[in-house]
Amino acid sequence: MAQDKSASDRMEKIVSLCKRRGFIMQSSEIYGGLNGCWDYGPLGTELKRNLKDFWWRRMVRERDDVVGMDGSILMNRQVWVASGHEATFSDPMVDCRNCKSRLRADQLPEKDGKRQCTVCGSLDLTEPRAFNLMFKTYVGATEDESAITYLRPETAQAIFVQFKNILEVARKKLPFGIAQIGKAFRNEINPRNFTFRSREFEQMELEYFCRPEGGLELLEYWLKERLKFYKDIGISSELLHIHKIPPEECAHYSKGTYDIEFDFPFGIQELEGVAYRTDYDLTQHQKASGKLLEYFDEETKQRFVPHVVEPSAGVDRTVLALICAAYSEEMAPDEKGKLETRIVLKFHPRMAPIKCGIFPLLKNNEKLVRQAREIVKILRPHMMVFYDESGAIGRRYRRQDEAGTPFGVTVDFDTIGENGPAKEGTVTIRERDSMKQERIAIVELKSLLLDRID
Ligand code: GAP
Numbered sequence: 001m002a003q004d005k006s007a008s009d010r011m012e013k014i015v016s017l018c019k020r021r022g023f024i025m026q027s028s029e030i031y032g033g034l035n036g037c038w039d040y041g042p043l044g045t046e047l048k049r050n051l052k053d054f055w056w057r058r059m060v061r062e063r064d065d066v067v068g069m070d071g072s073i074l075m076n077r078q079v080w081v082a083s084g085h086e087a088t089f090s091d092p093m094v095d096c097r098n099c100k101s102r103l104r105a106d107q108l109p110e111k112d113g114k115r116q117c118t119v120c121g122s123l124d125l126t127e128p129r130a131f132n133l134m135f136k137t138y139v140g141a142t143e144d145e146s147a148i149t150y151l152r153p154e155t156a157q158a159i160f161v162q163f164k165n166i167l168e169v170a171r172k173k174l175p176f177g178i179a180q181i182g183k184a185f186r187n188e189i190n191p192r193n194f195t196f197r198s199r200e201f202e203q204m205e206l207e208y209f210c211r212p213e214g215g216l217e218l219l220e221y222w223l224k225e226r227l228k229f230y231k232d233i234g235i236s237s238e239l240l241h242i243h244k245i246p247p248e249e250c251a252h253y254s255k256g257t258y259d260i261e262f263d264f265p266f267g268i269q270e271l272e273g274v275a276y277r278t279d280y281d282l283t284q285h286q287k288a289s290g291k292l293l294e295y296f297d298e299e300t301k302q303r304f305v306p307h308v309v310e311p312s313a314g315v316d317r318t319v320l321a322l323i324c325a326a327y328s329e330e331m332a333p334d335e336k337g338k339l340e341t342r343i344v345l346k347f348h349p350r351m352a353p354i355k356c357g358i359f360p361l362l363k364n365n366e367k368l369v370r371q372a373r374e375i376v377k378i379l380r381p382h383m384m385v386f387y388d389e390s391g392a393i394g395r396r397y398r399r400q401d402e403a404g405t406p407f408g409v410t411v412d413f414d415t416i417g418e419n420g421p422a423k424e425g426t427v428t429i430r431e432r433d434s435m436k437q438e439r440i441a442i443v444e445l446k447s448l449l450l451d452r453i454d
Contacts, residue, residue: 011265014327015194017343021403023047023323024195036191036199038316043403046353046384048202048319051233052181054350055204055313058229059179066177066206067170071158073183074139077149082288083157083281085150090130093189098122104189133186135199151185156310158182159207160281163293174295174306175218177208181315193266195316202315209295209306212279218309219256219276226260226274226311233318234348235325239263240271253280262321271321272313279305322351326404332435335394345404346433349453355383356449357400357408363389372411375427378446383453397430406432407449415442 018024022041026033040048060068080086092105099120105128108115114123134150152158159166159178166178181204191197210218223242230240245257257275261268282305286293294303323345332342349355358375360368369389379385386405388396397408408430417424427445428437440448 007265010327011194011324013329014265014323017327017345017402018044018194018323024319036188036197038195038198038200040319043353044319047322047347047351047404048315050351050353051318051322052202052204052315054233055229056179056181058232059177059204059206063177065172065175066179066208067166067172068179069159069162069166070182071155071162071180073152073185074137074149075152075158075161078288079157079161079285080134080150082284083160084284085134085153085157086132089134089153090132091189092128093131094125094128096120096122097124097126102189107190131187131189133188135185135187152183153186154184154312155180155182155203155205156207156312157281159205160285160293161289163207163209163282164291167295174297175208175210175214177206179204179206181205193264193269195320196264196266196269198316201317203312204315204318205310205312208309208311210309212304212307215276215278215307215309216256219258219274222309222311223258223260223274226272226313230260230271232348233322233351234346235262235321239321239325241268243270251275251277253278262317262324264321264324269317271317272311274309274311277308277310279307281308282306322347335392342398342401344401344432347404347406349406352404352406352453353384354386354400354403354405355407355453356385357396357405358385358387359393359396359408359410360389361393361410361412367416368411368413371416375409375411375442375445378442379449382446382450397435401432404432406453408432409445410437414439 021043023044025039025041027037027039028034060066093102094105094115095102096117096119099117101117101119103118105115108118110116111123115125116123117125134153136148136150138147139149140147159180182202183200184203185200188197188199191199208218208222231237239262241261243259243261245259250257255276255278257273259270260272262271282293286305293305295306296303326345326347328344328346330342331339334340356379358372360372362368376385376387393410400408410428413419414423415427426439426441428439430437
């Protein structure tokens, strides 16, 4: 119980820091918000962009066997009929007759053999009904049956329906993949745990097409690749868990699925699914569209529908995991040597929204300010930097610690030669986690930082 309390305190602090420092805010807040929807502020946007860019670099640009695509959110309704989403993409839902809450039946505790309402404790609940999670909309001026489609609940289907076009233009041989990052929408019954379960979110998905006999091996391969990715963005393996979904719980078309889970303060929860989806999706679209979605193997002269292994990660969940993993509170001396709580986001420099803070020691000294602004000009084309001249230097460091900025550069009187020529043209560079400072020449600053942030 004590641990639960400290975990929920920690989550509360994280949510409050996210708002205070402009990482993540409630959508449409001035109108009371919209449940399950979130906006990213300046720091959150940078963090999210760094994550997506690094995923793209690892999964597409650094590989010969993967190409990218960017599909539309609205697609022909038949895509969702063929994929099975229209008929089966649903959660079982019950209503509480006492407090009128609507709840997911599969997430409720039981008492005396009956499901119990988590809001009021009543056992008087309706029978479960299937509740489709897709947001329905109408395309065009008429709101009739023929105009219905849905906001996509996953990005993957756009990849499947463009498989043939991309195969032709990319001229790739199996195995090869198509990657996409984009928005997905699900009308979740109970959005919760901050951004963890949202109604609007982003996915980073790869559909890796292969021969049927290669599927199971590639499932293991992609699990390992994805675990490496999390290490490379600074999420320690101790915070990750691999959950092999038992065969009876896998989707009927899947021959194997791993969930990569993260130790969030609110519990161990899924970050990414790595699934071997067989040839299910392409076969469904082939049947429904009447268009062949086969691969022709030049060597064996065989035609067949490729199988697919899919690593599918959530952008928002990974951003939340990055923030939770990075959040740290420690005691550190202030400028007068008095111990105070230092809040630090210990992001990997690769993910950090701002890479370097730049500080003139005093704001009312023209030479210091000019030199600091010069450094901003040198670094800005290469990385996100932040210039700050207000307040005591210790306060400025603390503000950047809280934003997760890994380096701080201070321009002082040595830099401008006021204490003699020996240290002229040098600055101090402070490392966020150790708080250690070293002195280096301004001319070396750019390459030193570029080395450390990548
Ligand atoms: N194409 C496969 C697919 O969509 P999924 O397990 O339903 O599989 C993949 O979703 C990932 O998308 C999840 O692991 C999670 O990171 C993210 N995701 C799914 N639903 C989400 C939600 N409501 N809010 C935030 N992220 C979500």
